[in-house]
Amino acid sequence: MxxxxxxxxxxxxxxxxxxxxxxxxxxxxxxxxxxxxxxxxxxVVNVPNFNADSAYHFVSKQVEFGPRVPGSEAHEATKQYLIGTFEKYGAQVKPQEFTSTTFDNQQVSLTNIMASFNPKASKRILLAAHWDARPFADKDSVRKYEPIDAANDGASGVGVLLEVARVLHNSSLPEVGIDILLFDGEDWGETQGADVPTPQGLDSWWCLGSQYWSKNKGNYSAYYGILLDMVGGKNAKFYIEGMSKYYASSIVDKVWNKGIELGFSNYFIKQPGGQTTDDHVFVNEYAKIPMIDIIAFDPKDGGFGNFHHTHQDNMSIISKETLSAVGKTLLHVIYYE
The missing domain is CATH 1.20.5 (Single alpha-helices involved in coiled-coils or other helix-helix interfaces)
Known part of the structure; x- marks a missing residue:
């Protein structure tokens, strides 16, 4: 060898x-x-600051017009204010006007308002709220047939989104396109105890604006959507809404994880909450856009708070801390997208 x-x-x-x-x-x-x-x-992404004082002002401004009930002078004045504000902040604004019949047989003129930022971006995030006010205080013991201020149930979500619009105008835009959609006619559903059958083509007497938009949105699409409803109340608790979990669980995780990461675990409770019929249901069903609902609902007592659909829903219950928690979370989600 x-x-x-x-x-x-x-x-x-x-x-x-x-x-x-x-x-x-x-x-x-x-x-x-x-x-x-x-x-x-x-x-690390440079996320611009969300100004809670500014958001609070936007809520207050809506309430100052008076109850934003479709057909009223306050409703028309608010519509012009919203469109003008979005245009001032450089958004591409597209009002969608239509008529609808309410459960009590009122013919009302409604307007959904879409404001788009970075319109050329192909990947888009849809942020939404409703801007109308409840025509009656049917859960109250007094003045039951008078409209309410709807400071939290409507104006708070719009206030947060107006502040988001202001921030987008004054800052570098995120990499995605942002569309802010304000639904009309959300809160003219049946009064307590009423049971009125819906006509063909209408799923519910609630959420008239989102039902119409979802069926008449043209070729618009978005990666996902986030709906805000009653997001300004003091000590609000945002449990995970059931239909949001069913339709868009990954978006729920994205938003709640971000809120908790930012230190808002006392607001964003990562536990199951109740299931509600809100605008996001119809966006999911008909528009086929996965949308979640950030909504104050406490499963422990099964309610939206003792102010809900009463005259107590005024500026006295609005918290800058709650507006800040929701607004900062929202900005971090879209800027980290």
Whole structure:
């Protein structure tokens, strides 16, 4: 035998060496991929500041017009204010006017308002709220047939989104396009105890604006949507709404995780809440856009708060801290998208 060694031994040594090199390459690639994922999750984005004082002002301004009941002077004045404000902040504004019949046989003129930022972006996020006010205080013990201020149930969500519009105008835009959609006719549903059958083509007497928009949106689409409803009350608790979890669980996780990460775990409660018929249901069903609902609802007592659909729903229950928690979470979600 020569000093070069056995061919079998050389083969085994070569095999072991190649195996070692292969494992090293796989290991390096794996670490690289992991490092890339970690870098992505830890990326730092310059998220502009959400001003709670400004959001509070936007809520107050709506209430000052008076109850925004469709057909009223306050409703028309508020519509012009909303359109003008969005235009001032550089949005592309598209009002959608239509007529509808309410459960008590009133023919009303309604307007959904869409304000778009970064309209050329193909990936879009839809943010929504309703801007009308309840025509009656049917859960109250006094003045039951008079309209309410609807400071929280309507104006709070709009106030947050007007502040988002102001921020977008004054800051570098996020990488995605943002559409703010304000639904009309959400709150003219049946009074307590009424049971009026809906006509063909209408699923509910509630959410007239979102039903119409979802069936008449043209070719519009969005990656996902976030609906705000009653997001300004003091000590609000946002449990996970049932239909949101059913239609868009990943978006629920995205929003609640971000809120908790920002220190708002006393607001964003990552536990199941009740299930409600709100504008997001029809956006999911008919527009086929996965949309969640951030809505104050306490499953412990099964209610929306003792102010709900009463004259107590006024500026006295609006909290800048709650508006801030929702607004900051919303901005972080869209800027990290």
């Amino acid at each position: 020569s000093g070069t060694g056995s061919p079998i031994v050389i083969y085994i040594k070569s095999f072991v060496y190649l195996l070692f090199i292969s494992l090293l390459i796989i290991s390096c690639n794996g670490d690289g991929k992991k490092s890339s994922q970690e870098a992505e999750s830890k990326k």
